[in-house]
Amino acid sequence: MSSPTPPHLLSKSRFVAGTQCRKLLWWKVHEPDARELEPDVVLQDRFDQGRHVGEVARDQFPDGVLIEAEGQSLDDRIAATRGALDDGARVVFEASFRHDDTFVAVDVLERLPGGYRLIEVKSSTSVKDEHVWDAAVQLHVLRGAGLSVHRVEIMHLSRAHRNPDEGALFERTDVTERVEPYASSVVPGEVTQQLAVLAGPCPDAPIGLSCHEPRACPFLERCWPDDPRHIRHLYNVGPKKTADYMREGIHRIDDLPADRKLPAAARRQLRATTAGRIVVEPGLGGALADFTGRIGFLDFETVNRAIPVWPGLGPWNAATAQFSYHERSPDGALTHAEYLAEGPHDPRPELAERLVEATADADRIATYSGYEKRCIRELAAAIPRLAIALTALEAKLFDLLPVVRNHVYHPEFRGSFSIKYVLSPLVPDLSYNDLVIVDGLTASVEIARLLFVAHKIPEAERDRIRTDLLAYCERDTEAMVRLHESLCTLAAADGRGDAG
Numbered sequence: 001m002s003s004p005t006p007p008h009l010l011s012k013s014r015f016v017a018g019t020q021c022r023k024l025l026w027w028k029v030h031e032p033d034a035r036e037l038e039p040d041v042v043l044q045d046r047f048d049q050g051r052h053v054g055e056v057a058r059d060q061f062p063d064g065v066l067i068e069a070e071g072q073s074l075d076d077r078i079a080a081t082r083g084a085l086d087d088g089a090r091v092v093f094e095a096s097f098r099h100d101d102t103f104v105a106v107d108v109l110e111r112l113p114g115g116y117r118l119i120e121v122k123s124s125t126s127v128k129d130e131h132v133w134d135a136a137v138q139l140h141v142l143r144g145a146g147l148s149v150h151r152v153e154i155m156h157l158s159r160a161h162r163n164p165d166e167g168a169l170f171e172r173t174d175v176t177e178r179v180e181p182y183a184s185s186v187v188p189g190e191v192t193q194q195l196a197v198l199a200g201p202c203p204d205a206p207i208g209l210s211c212h213e214p215r216a217c218p219f220l221e222r223c224w225p226d227d228p229r230h231i232r233h234l235y236n237v238g239p240k241k242t243a244d245y246m247r248e249g250i251h252r253i254d255d256l257p258a259d260r261k262l263p264a265a266a267r268r269q270l271r272a273t274t275a276g277r278i279v280v281e282p283g284l285g286g287a288l289a290d291f292t293g294r295i296g297f298l299d300f301e302t303v304n305r306a307i308p309v310w311p312g313l314g315p316w317n318a319a320t321a322q323f324s325y326h327e328r329s330p331d332g333a334l335t336h337a338e339y340l341a342e343g344p345h346d347p348r349p350e351l352a353e354r355l356v357e358a359t360a361d362a363d364r365i366a367t368y369s370g371y372e373k374r375c376i377r378e379l380a381a382a383i384p385r386l387a388i389a390l391t392a393l394e395a396k397l398f399d400l401l402p403v404v405r406n407h408v409y410h411p412e413f414r415g416s417f418s419i420k421y422v423l424s425p426l427v428p429d430l431s432y433n434d435l436v437i438v439d440g441l442t443a444s445v446e447i448a449r450l451l452f453v454a455h456k457i458p459e460a461e462r463d464r465i466r467t468d469l470l471a472y473c474e475r476d477t478e479a480m481v482r483l484h485e486s487l488c489t490l491a492a493a494d495g496r497g498d499a500g
Ligand code: SF4
Pocket: 020, 021, 022, 023, 024, 205, 206, 207, 208, 210, 211, 212, 217, 218, 219, 220, 221, 223, 224
């Protein structure tokens, strides 16, 4: 006989959310259709890759029996699991149990002599603290449902694996000793508290580090003040330092004691925000002095797959799949070259050839961050026949980001030197607002869709995605061209004594 369904049932993901924040749990359950909970393309890709890893992991257990979820009620799944175990199945995938108003489906349940092994599959390349909670609530439910579980493992991707067949794709880490104390002493009380929270009104929860760890909460905009002078907008202050400041009672940039030791860029930020205008350091002209002649501007986009598909890559390794390159000759004439991979084959050799060809005449090549340098080194390692040319290209690189960070601050930077924040204040007539793709993570997912699931996308949509990707990458290098012009103007004004 099936047990009555209580008003709210916990699950693995709900329980883990509840350990992060009670309000997050409450909103997830009571507002499941909240706009914030709709996965964007990046999060959806993360889910899809996680699902794919789970399916590939099953290949390691050829005799496993899968408990189907689609179209089945929770009670059906629980009954099917019981049936499979009673029939002597050695391994069950998605083995489903319920206890303490908590439902769990175990990724892999393996029969051992006298008991079972619980295996949780993760698409990460290491065991994380949140995995321990995840495994602990499963252990609690399985034992409550009458199973004798002797061992708990996290099966995750291996950092040592390289496509196609160097090292095993998966590693299994025994976490029994880490999970046992949580499962026996902490989880029962935690489950009771979380169910009580769900039965009541939306709880209060303080903002702090828990809003970012173990995962960035989707409700940040609801809970955090929209204040450009909040301490989280101070340069070089991430979630941990923000939480430290808030514990000290420093919530706004204005609350900082005058004698607080800060990085030079943060000091410049304070000067600029207090004065309400741009600050330019006298050394800007000198920092740009070496960047002359025929100059290029280069930007890459990359794809990262949990299970690597091209030779030499490990799990989640980034592979360059697109570039945009502008080049300005000394007379000011601008040319543009670009490349975007097509089809599932490894695009890196062709991309690297086109890149070497496009950049051959440049004296210096600007990037914005050190990312392109890393990508060029990885290309050189992956394509030995082009290693010398790519090393020569690397020697021409010139990173504009530290030039901005060390010499310029505008109050609208909001503590960030990302090109998206820097561009509008310094080049007001250019932005990303007219584009469909406006960030690198989305670009990465869209490239992967074009490369690996193009057959599932209507042709018109494929064309649109290609156009959007080319426009986004081109805008990045156009932004660099214009940013460089703006910096030169600021340096010249500083030389005349006009700058702030
Ligand atoms: S933003 Fe922070 S306080 Fe608000 S729901 Fe998320 S974790 Fe909780």
